[in-house]
Amino acid sequence: MSREVEDRNRRLLRARDAMDRAYAEPLDVRAVAAVAHVSAAHFSRSFRAVFGETPHRYLQRRRVERSMFLLRETDRSVTDICLDVGFTSLGTFSRTFREIVGETPSAYRSGHGPIVAPNCVQMLAMRPLGAAGAAMRSRESAMGSSSFGEAGAAAVP
Amino acid sequence: MITRVNVATVWVLDKDEALDFYVNRLGLEKSADIRQGDYRWLTVRVPGDAGIEISLEEPGPPIQDEATGAQLRELITKGAMGSLVLQTNDIVGLYETLKSRGVTDFTQEPTANFYGTDMGIRDPFGNPIRVLQRAKAAQRATV
Numbered sequence: 001m002s003r004e005v006e007d008r009n010r011r012l013l014r015a016r017d018a019m020d021r022a023y024a025e026p027l028d029v030r031a032v033a034a035v036a037h038v039s040a041a042h043f044s045r046s047f048r049a050v051f052g053e054t055p056h057r058y059l060q061r062r063r064v065e066r067s068m069f070l071l072r073e074t075d076r077s078v079t080d081i082c083l084d085v086g087f088t089s090l091g092t093f094s095r096t097f098r099e100i101v102g103e104t105p106s107a108y109r110s111g112h113g114p115i116v117a118p119n120c121v122q123m124l125a126m127r128p129l130g131a132a133g134a135a136m137r138s139r140e141s142a143m144g145s146s147s148f149g150e151a152g153a154a155a156v157p
Numbered sequence: 158m159i160t161r162v163n164v165a166t167v168w169v170l171d172k173d174e175a176l177d178f179y180v181n182r183l184g185l186e187k188s189a190d191i192r193q194g195d196y197r198w199l200t201v202r203v204p205g206d207a208g209i210e211i212s213l214e215e216p217g218p219p220i221q222d223e224a225t226g227a228q229l230r231e232l233i234t235k236g237a238m239g240s241l242v243l244q245t246n247d248i249v250g251l252y253e254t255l256k257s258r259g260v261t262d263f264t265q266e267p268t269a270n271f272y273g274t275d276m277g278i279r280d281p282f283g284n285p286i287r288v289l290q291r292a293k294a295a296q297r298a299t300v
Contacts, residue, residue, distance in 0.1 A: 002227050006170065009234035013283050016236070017264045050235060119270045120240075120277060120287055 011036040012050050015043070016058060020123070023062045024086045029055065063087060064100050065127040069119075071109040078105045100130035164200065166212045167241060168233055170282045172199050175213045178281050182258045184251075185211070195219075203243070211241070233282050240285040248274045248290035 015036035019027060032055060033043035047055045063085040070081045079090055082105075087093035097105050115122060169175035176199065179185045185201040188210050192198075196219070200210040216233070217226030232238055245251045248267045255263075255278070264277035264285065275289040 002230065006230050006234040009231060010283050013234065013236045013279070014262065017262065017279065020264060021266070118272060118275070119268065120265070120275060124240075 008046065009050055011038070012043075012047055015047070015055070016051065019055065019059045020062055023059060023066060024084060026086065026088070027059060059086075060096055061100065061127045061130065062123075064097055065123065067093070067097065067105065068101065068108060068112075068126070068128065069122060071105055072112050073114050078109075081105070100128050162209050164210045164212050165241070166214050167280075167284055168216055168229060168238060168282075169213050169280070169284070170215065170230060170233065172197055172213055172215055174281055175199075176201070179211070179213065182255065182260050183278075183280075183286070184254070233284060236279065236283045236285060238284055240287055242287040242289060245288050245290050248276060248288065251288060252276055 015032050018032055018035045029043065030040045033040045036043055038046065044054050044056070047058070051058065066085045067081050070076055070084060071078075074081075076084065082090050082093035087096070094105060097108075101108055103111075115126075167175075176187065179201045180187055184204070186204045188200040188202045190197070190199050199213045201213065202208075202210050214220065216229035217223060220226070221229065252267050260278060262279040262281075264279055265275075267274050267276045271292065273289050273291040275287055278286045278288070280286060
């Protein structure tokens with residue numbers, strides 16, 4: 001039994017790594033689930049059981065973290081950064097950013113400068129937590145959804 | 158006064174498989190491999206560097222009880238354990254070498270930063286490994 005758990009964890013971790021590596025690309029839940037060798041529906045459920053949040057939410061927080069990094073470190077426009085980190089619509093990006101970070105991308109940029117810490121440390125430690133309530137809502141709405149793209153956004157006020 | 162790091166431990170699920178990965182794929186060399194009864198003291202190190210050894214240790218008895226060992230194994234496979242950070246003088250060459258040796262679990266391709274270029278790998282069990290080639294300015298600053 002325990003070997004099965006370890007093997008499942010390792011496969012799900014490989015899928016999580018794939019999201020961290022390819023967050024800028026359009027990711028489809030089926031493709032990421034395939035990295036873990038499970039079906040899309042089973043993937044969301046078991047990912048959440050192992051890592052405490054849905055893959056959709058994990059990817060959102062990664063994309064928002066990378067956008068925060070670019071807002072701090074570069075002069076690129078908010079629209080360019082939105083596309084750089086894998087969002088396809090500025091509206092969804094702004095709404096997701098505000099929900100997770102608590103302020104708009106522009107407001108965040110004006111209040112923060114570059115952080116002198118290794119990039120891998122930033123990726124590891126600075127993925128924003130977001131509000132617990134919002135995380136719950138997004139988690140519920142992402143259950144059974146078939147795409148990472150805009151899924152879950154409808155449940156966010 | 159403490160003068161240097163001597164041994165750091167990486168928890169692995171299987172010592173033979175770990176030795177194959179850390180030596181044959183990553184390119185470290187075997188240092189100590191000593192058996193005492195059922196126990197095997199196994200370490201690897203940077204080739205030619207007799208200083209810091211990396212001990213490859215399996216969770217479970219006799220180090221911990223079965224249940225604690227099982228918890229640790231679960232955490233390793235979730236990628237929740239600490240990270241080893243290594244240095245290279247040729248990150249792009251190493252990246253190509255690792256790929257040619259069949260390493261597929263890259264968490265990040267070589268990426269340029271102000272302090273140098275680094276990449277991320279996972280060992281077969283889930284442990285994160287970073288490899289850094291320091292930027293020239295950073296190299297000079299620490300020499």
